[in-house]
Amino acid sequence: MSMVVDIAFWGLGIAAVLAGAAVFYVDSMARATYALAISFVAVGVLVMFLQQNYVGVVTILMMVMEMAIMAVYMVMFMGMNPALMPMSMVHGNKTALAVALTTFVGLAAGILLVDWPDRRGSPAADVTMALGEELMGPKMLVMAVISPVMVATIVAGVVLAAHRTRYDRFGDDLKRRPADDPQPGGVGR
């Protein structure tokens, strides 16, 4: 059983790396996006093998959703419509290759050369809970404060970026109903 698990674990790791590499090899925006999605799904399953089931499943959920939306944006914003045609996924090849190789060698050397400590104690019964407490525990208050600030920043950013204001929607006296929207809403506002 444990050998099957080992093979599956390493197989998923290889699949994640190969799917990640495929992002730069394929010649279509859709294929690149979903190759990345496959890579993330493989990583999500790997995380489940580490018994971080919640983190693993959430990774799969978020990444598939994100890639589904990203594919739309990639196709939409890749000017002159090349996203609908075969196109290369790489540019600045030499620089990129040099940076990538240097980073890889650096990180891999780090993994091999660091004197990793031996395990002390044993894993907690619920590793997800342990991870959460380790990450957030003493900083919970900070996190709780940061979240609404981040949401407020996003909302404020969208409001500032939108070229239409409430005066465009509701008229100068703010009394026009329903609002004058280029995109009609579904609830009759």
Place this chain on the structure above:
Amino acid sequence: MSELMLAAGAITPEVTVVPGGWAILALLILGSLTLFAAALDGALSARAAGVANGLGRPFGETARLLRQRRRTTVQADHLLWRIGGAGLLVTAALMVTVVPLGEWTIFDLDVGVMWFNAIDVLVWAVVWLTGWGANSAYPLVGGYRFLAHGLGYELPLMFALVAPAIAAGSLNVGQVAGAQDELWFAVWMPVAFLVYLLGVVAFSVSGPFAPAVGTDVAGGVRGELSGVDRLVFEAGRYALLAAGAAFAVPMFLGGGAGPLLPGWAWVLLKTVLLLAVLVWARRRVPALRPDKFMEVGWLVLLPAVLVQDLVVAVIAAGRG
């Protein structure tokens, strides 16, 4: 596998994990439910059109599509197209792995509710890929329509799934089912139940959420699908509806709880009844335009289901 998936000692299992070979039985049950949904839909269509013998429609359609020659398009992305077309059936099968049949389950994941949620998001990718792969305008329009619907229904669906999980204090599907001894969650969290059912109809690309495969865009996502590809895609839509109904049973309808009959029989009975209601109801609701549904989802459904979650959380906290 079970000792791997159940973080040791984290939860006490409510259900027994059966060996992997039983997955074949699970697939057979899912197939039967799919056939039931298709036959019922055929019968209802035939009655609406005043034609006889609609029950046999799935068999006739299967025979017709299996003999139909596969059509293709210029420079279709066959890989993505096939992945998309077959994907709906696969997602439906992955969904039912965490649904306990009475006291047995194939995959007793401690975060089964999240698993279901992650798989239903896969449907986004699968439907869009089917629309994209054909390299044809109308299917692509259909794919975009589905994603637009998805942005409207997915968050309400997620928060609808949160309510039973809060009440049960667990993301394990067996534990959620076991927490409904006194009162079914469908009874005291009706908003979450209804929003969940709406989500099921939505991720099966049917009823009010059928504009992605609408006749006004020449069949939309399935416009260029033919032969066995179309068969698999259509079967996948019914299978997703069936899987959604099956998952509702442990989440909202008390799982295998019920008098006289054994647990597995109650699960099947409740699934069949709910599936029949869904097949019937989705024909009665008009199509929701993706652009208009967006506001309905975010301004009506999402606040409603968040209030539901709050109520459930307060009650759960009050109980201790």
